[in-house]
Amino acid sequence: MPNETWQPPPVLLTVDLVILTLRSSTLHVLVIERGIAPYKGHWALPGGFISDAGEDIVDAARRELREEADLDATSLHLEQLGTYGRPDRDPRGRIVSVAHLAIAPGLPEPEAGTDASAASWCPVEEFTSGRRSLAFDHHQILDDGLERARTKIEHTSLATAFCDETFTITDLQRVYEAVWGFELDPRNFYRKVQAVPGFLTPVGSDRRTTRGRPARLFQAGPEHLLRPPMMRPLPPDQNPPTQSETK
Amino acid sequence: MPNETWQPPPVLLTVDLVILTLRSSTLHVLVIERGIAPYKGHWALPGGFISDAGEDIVDAARRELREEADLDATSLHLEQLGTYGRPDRDPRGRIVSVAHLAIAPGLPEPEAGTDASAASWCPVEEFTSGRRSLAFDHHQILDDGLERARTKIEHTSLATAFCDETFTITDLQRVYEAVWGFELDPRNFYRKVQAVPGFLTPVGSDRRTTRGRPARLFQAGPEHLLRPPMMRPLPPDQNPPTQSETK
DNA sequence: GCAAAAGTGTTTTCACTACACCCATGT
DNA sequence: ACATGGGTGTAGTGAAAACACTTTTGC
Incomplete structure (x- = not known):
């Protein structure tokens, strides 16, 4: 030294x-x-x-x-x-x-x-x-x-930082798709994000800027850690063998 | 500037x-x-x-x-x-x-x-x-x-870095318990770690010196990322409300 | 035999996927 | 009416918790 x-x-x-x-x-x-x-x-x-x-x-x-x-x-x-x-x-x-x-x-x-x-x-x-x-x-x-x-x-509310003050669930889905690089099922995504306590807070009004049914608006909720997390599926290059297959 | x-x-x-x-x-x-x-x-x-x-x-x-x-x-x-x-x-x-x-x-x-x-x-x-x-x-x-x-x-094989070259599954469980600060079910842990592909590699010879049944020995496997991850349960300070409860 | 640690089987619960289906709006 | 995007129901699948139970050792 x-x-x-x-x-x-x-x-x-x-x-x-x-x-x-x-x-x-x-x-x-x-x-x-x-x-x-x-x-x-x-x-x-x-x-x-x-x-x-x-x-x-x-x-x-x-x-x-x-x-x-x-x-x-x-x-x-x-x-x-x-x-x-x-x-x-x-x-x-x-x-x-x-x-x-x-x-x-x-x-x-x-x-x-x-x-x-x-x-x-x-x-x-x-x-x-x-x-x-x-x-x-x-x-x-x-x-x-x-x-x-x-x-x-995946396990924090960071995705909301890509969005404006208020946003729709589809907006949030676009964030996940762009960052992860693959598409997600909109119906399952819709329920999954809302099932995480504290992730999203609904704000009263809707947004009707596009054609189609108006979407509910949300803002980032109080929780920073997502439990359960938004797990991304592994890319389908090969399905990993589970324990039972080696039996 | x-x-x-x-x-x-x-x-x-x-x-x-x-x-x-x-x-x-x-x-x-x-x-x-x-x-x-x-x-x-x-x-x-x-x-x-x-x-x-x-x-x-x-x-x-x-x-x-x-x-x-x-x-x-x-x-x-x-x-x-x-x-x-x-x-x-x-x-x-x-x-x-x-x-x-x-x-x-x-x-x-x-x-x-x-x-x-x-x-x-x-x-x-x-x-x-x-x-x-x-x-x-x-x-x-x-x-x-x-x-x-x-x-x-949780999602990498870092826990094996706490262990010697070869170790038992119970050794590995002690690592998780010490780092996370709570106890885990040994039977479920036993299968969970072995179900992660590439996490552990069994080494041919078994055994070790304690009383009780001898344990198989393992060494760290080739995989660094754990899929599925070893998720820790949330501490039981309060059970989070699920989506259905707010209905 | 008995205690102790390792390892297995089984049940229940719960989250996620996939997809059929309904709802509300602009044109 | 119908296209378009928002939102719901539900069956099938797989992972995980809980726990009873069996196996293999030292004493």
Whole structure:
């Protein structure tokens, strides 16, 4: 162990953001086009350095959310995702990034032309399919953020963070389908979500904007942990053998 | 946004470790008695500064595991838990800590008197009950580590990391009971774990030395994700109302 | 034999799937 | 009327809790 007079090497700390939203029933992530080196001209996740020595990490994430995405962090879901510190992850030197996951309701228009000039929503499928790439280790961070979202909507009420203040059950179903990547039975989904105590609170009025029968409106309930959880079926690549089959 | 000539403030990075193990069917955490200020003489989680600018974060965690706990990180479960950076968390200044969770099989004896003089296993209940306290924000880190362990043994094979190379099903049940804090039915547990494909692999030879019928020995199977998961029942503080009751 | 721990069978309950069917609205 | 999306009934399936019961050891 180093002795008392030894001084540890300082590092530079950044925050990076995986900001997810739903746009026309498709999962999108906010990316920016880098204006400076390294990776100038490449796509990257929004983020930046901790601004001063007294700034809390989550406050830095909130600030970047406002500066780079023009989003109000007080009304958004925001959680820490993980810390990425591979020594070679940034060619400028030892830069450690604390990644965060943010969930926003679907905004009707892309980002207004504010401080962040080159920010835009992009379907996550562009990146997961490999058609587009991301700077630094941001592909890894995006993958981790997507996996976090997929598992968290199973047993927490995180899916409501993708919706507006009030929403229909079908709206919520679109969230699950977009995040998980497959379709669900609407009738069973309808009852399943309502059977979870505290998940949804009915609000008096209905919504009649489309044709067809008007849908009841709900808002997020008081419960954050879903019991029973909304378990996703395993993808049908192969049916797992049960205990009895090995008999 | 700061202009190009602005330099971000460097911070000091540490790693802290929540090392959990089972000792006589009780969950224990490794704590050290601090020999230097701040919090001199108080209990704290093992940890230390990143040693040089090229050291990966997880390597630093492995190094601390070896230096402070005399544990070989290659045979242990080790994962990142989260990053703690409240500006006032350390009176020495801006020190950000990347906390890790480590799981060790039950060692027969406490730590050998190696580099870490004052390290000792302590039942976690001493801290969760408030009888003992921890330095810095380590109480928060411990709570987060415990919660991570509780949820991860539900849907991953993490519980096997508490066991030796080979173990009986009852050994594994003790892990679940210690981490969750309540007892399970041994007969149902016996079948439930074996019904999860890939969770356990029977090792040919059986037996073990207690009185009573000898138990079959198993080792951890190839599957890391448990499907179906080992769901814990909700604590019986109150039975949640189902959908039909609100009718 | 008896206690203790391992392992099995069986019943009941309950959640989930699949799908037929009814309801309320716009055009 | 009929298309469209919202909402309900119900039978079949499988997982899990509860618990009686059998097996295999040490003493």
